[in-house]
Amino acid sequence: MSGRARVRARGMARSPSAAGAGRALAPPSASPSPSASPSASASPASVDLGNNEASSTSGFVGTSRMSEKCEDVRPSGDAGCTFIERGGKIRRDFTDLSVCTREKLAHVRDCKRGSSGVPVKLVTNLFSLDLPQDWQLYQYHVAYVPDIESRRLRIALLYSHKELSNKAKAFDGVILFLSQKLEEKVTELSSETSRGKTVKMTITLTRELPARSPVCIQVFNIIFRKILKKLAMYQIGRNFYKPSESVEIPQHKLSLWPGFAISVSQFESRLLFTADVSYKILRNETVLEFMTGICQETGMSCFTQTCEKQLLGLIVLTRYNNKTYRIDDIDWSVKPTHTFQKQDGTEVTYVDYYKQQYDITLSNLNQPVLVSLLKSKRNDNPEVRVAHLIPELCFLTGLTRQATSDFQLMKAVAEETRLSPLGRQQRLARLADDIQRNKDARFELETWGLHFGCQMSLTGRVLPSEKILMQDRVCQPGSAAEWSKDMRNCKILSARSLNKWLVICSNRDENVTEDFLHCLRRVGGSMGFNVDYPKIIKVQENPAAFLKALQKYVDPNVQLVMCILPSNQKSYYDSIKKYLSSVCPVPSQCVLIRTLNKQGMMMSIATKIAMQMACKLGGELWAVEIPLKSLMVVGIDVCKDEFSKGMVVVGFVASINPGITRWFSRCILQRTTTDVADCLKVFMTGALNRWCKHNHAPPARIVVYRDGVGDGQLKTLIEYEVPQLLSSVTEASSNTSAKLSVIVVRKKCAPRFFTEVNRSLQNPPLGTVVDSEATRPEWYDFYLISQAAGRGTITPTHYNVIYDDNGLKPDHMQRLTFKLCHVYYNWPGLISIPAPCQYAHKLTFLVAQSVHKEPSLELANSLFYL
């Protein structure tokens, strides 16, 4: 199938036919911007609100170009009330902010703050942004007579008018925002095009917006984006980077650009500017070089398929105009020596075009062209346009999966990007300083009436530390970050004896395996986990041999299979896990031979593996005190499938005893288009049945922690998922049904907190809760720091209680959440999210990466995926 045919097969029409107007198929920025008032010196140059960096955004007062050739074809008249930003989309995280859940929760309407713990003063990455008391934003609608379709021309005409030239304004071609009210409600202006044709512009006041309005927030964000550009930063995606301070890692062909993720939004009591240090990873490799590498490795036989497999969907950056494109197709039939039609209708070859336009000589005349479908700027524009890109001029961006699994590379990246709290603070302070010192930035802020204030401090609380309950004693860990030392010689809560099990290893590794088993049985004994001697099967050193051994020796009576893997080749792990999770459901433990060969580590490795094995058999390791009787906690996570695009894995893990030590785990693979909610009812009902079976009554309370929520999904969660969960809870019992709470867990959030210690900054202590200032007025939310970071800065976890029948006091909700961060059995210490979420994550990850199939229900009662 040729490239062309494929595009069509995907149901996307090519541009010329779709456009109807014979739009030219052209490389991006095929012709210089149609500038062109013949009077160059008098021509107004407008700022495009879209912040479209490198494209020809300057305004023009047209000449010979006819209207159908203008870039933004859009039905004329009113385009609705949404202000169009870059990409034509409203930021999705802003839509979440308009979902007000707190007002429905009576018990936190007035106060959502907890009380327990020790107050701690925290420095944040939030800056105050002040406006005059009576500040308002004035929204106008602008109509043109005769109507003008080109957005650029609309903007240019309006901006060139004296009436508006000195006012702070934001304009997208239809909607105009001003910080000062015009004298009249309706203002008539007229401007002239270069041909002397008069265009009448009618500016009508449509709304007066208070500073808290979401629309104002959007405008503030536009203003700050302008300001950061003024500070010699580059916008890539949503963030801003400073190339002049780039860090190079030549051995991995990478450049790291330091920069910031910024946003302005309404926090608990005031408008705040958030800045977080961010790094952009750029690859110093063209698509052509990448293809050459593939060709050398695979030869010509499957070259085209491999290229398509590796390249389609990747984002590339064109070096001449600094735009990013997604590779949607590769057209092998087009060569750089072929011609295309420029916007003015003339034909030119790609080679000549790049030479003339950019003084670039293409070195390879046999390369194909990459095809990218261009998104329409307006959502209501059905037209699809394509861009042809030359591989030699396109750079790969970001890291591939292979790269992220390269330990050396990731270490190099981490070393450069990990910043201590102090280092982070220094960058923030410099940014704030730059904003305040820069003349143009100050001017912009002043014309809008904004005052950029100081960095905000607030008071958090450090929750009391938790005791860890073992079988024979209660221990108060020296550090909640890790208590493996405290646990030495303690007995785990419960464990099933391991009597019938198999070990599969390669012939070569027999001796090491024997030594390890000896050690494993000894540590098992001391923790109260009896491990009998297994049956050892020696096989050839290849994945097929391991799989064959499984098929031959594993029967339903086998309690567990351990595989000693000769290498970390993914196929070993994947084939074993796939077979033992779904075809023949038996818990399995894979161990890399390299791990066992580590000198002097045998005991600690054996201890860790023994604990994992105990869990996989349904054992319980430790617990924390849970004051609530009859409480079920649930974790939900979603993970994209590694192989099949368009598929996601939804994981659901629920506790099935009041001590929260035993778990019921389910997961499902489904299309991305399917609502997560659909499977939740089945899962919840299953979990409730399991609970009833063990406890002879349904739970009194259920707290669901929902992870894996993307920007803009909050509304769907409330409208579809919560009702599904509720209905299964109601159906489960005849009389009083369990009370439900649903909490959205976000590991990524903008605020950062630091504590000041000895005039330096450190990460806040474990258990620090923030439930004021940095929270949102429309939500019942809080931040919790529950993980330690040896180096680098901790990201707090954000919890948003979107539904709460339980009516627990905020303090209790916070403490329960903190407790749950202690009981993840794969790590004897605190983790960043509640254990059920981490279990759900581990389960979905295993299925998405290796199994690609729903694991057997028979395994649902054990943590087989640890």
Add this chain to the structure above:
Amino acid sequence: MDNCEVPSKKVIEFKPPVYEQRYYFVKNLVNRHGLRKIADLGFGDATLLWMLKYHRCVQYLVGVDVAARPFEWGGGRLSPGVGGYIVPRELDLTITLYRGSAVQKDSRLCGFDLITCIELIEHLDSEDLAKFPEVVFGYFSPGMVVISTPNSEFNPLFPASTFRDPDHRFEWNRTQFQTWALDVAKLYNYSVEFTGVGDPPAGAEHVGYCTQIGVFQKNIAKATESSISEPEEHVPEEHIYEVVYTTSYPSLQQSKYFRLTLSSESVKAIGLMKSRFLRGLRKREGDRVVPLGSCTPQFGLTEAQRAEIDQSPKPYSVGEKFYVPLERLIIYPKVNHLVAGSMEKLRTILAEGLRLNGDQSAVQVELVDYQTQRLFDEHLISPVLES
């Protein structure tokens, strides 16, 4: 955009549009003469400057416009952009935009190779027009000046019978423009040639080009004479213009970017060698594993280059490390071009970013990284022949 207008006469359409033809005229001129320092008076939306910035020869671009507003140039298309950092230019480039008028003297505009005034003079009133030659030719005194202006003889072919822009103070016919230009040239010791862009339609050839252009070239003999009597550096500093935007491009003249480019070109060459090495047959020689073949890449080289590489010392591996002798690396065209064939330069610069072996004769990299990991997965690695 003028689609509501009912044309009384057939609208003349230029392909490419005339404004574009004017810019290409300048672009070609710059390219032909390899001009280094260029200023555009009345730069408007900076399209011409943007087009010129891509030229390798251009090192200094200046725009002057009375309507230049400071806030509008941040992060615009005149900035180097991400690509400019990934693929640095060979030579430095600085772009500066000023707010100012073509009839104001500013010493920062002196000493240019070319000053362009595209569709500018017709916007000047008679007072300014009178000052203009003294400022541009007398004071700035660049090597070349390009002045374009509408040719009024062409106007009857347009539907509207008035000036092409309401802001135009005059539109000259060819005689008027040439008389003015010749006078100016004579006064300031320039020679001038006349041309234009925008061919008249068939049958109307007598009207001449839509846009008339005068290309002024400084009379060199005279210029030398005047520079003796009044050397350039004696022009007193006079800063009238306000800087509204300035940017510098990363280039290979800056050590940071030179080192980066050399390292990344080397790493790319090494990567290709490594994949050949791992895929081909190898044998053990002492602690080294050496390839049986030559590990010469299949693509991007001429026969001669390939032969030369075949002759050079082969790469080898020791344990988990892969070594490429610098003597081989330096033959790779891109590497060779960067260091201009200097082994010492290659060694010194690479030592700053990459790891060299003990006697500094070879670059050392990991034998297996994520690029080669792919090979493992597909079982393409051939075994080492024990010898």
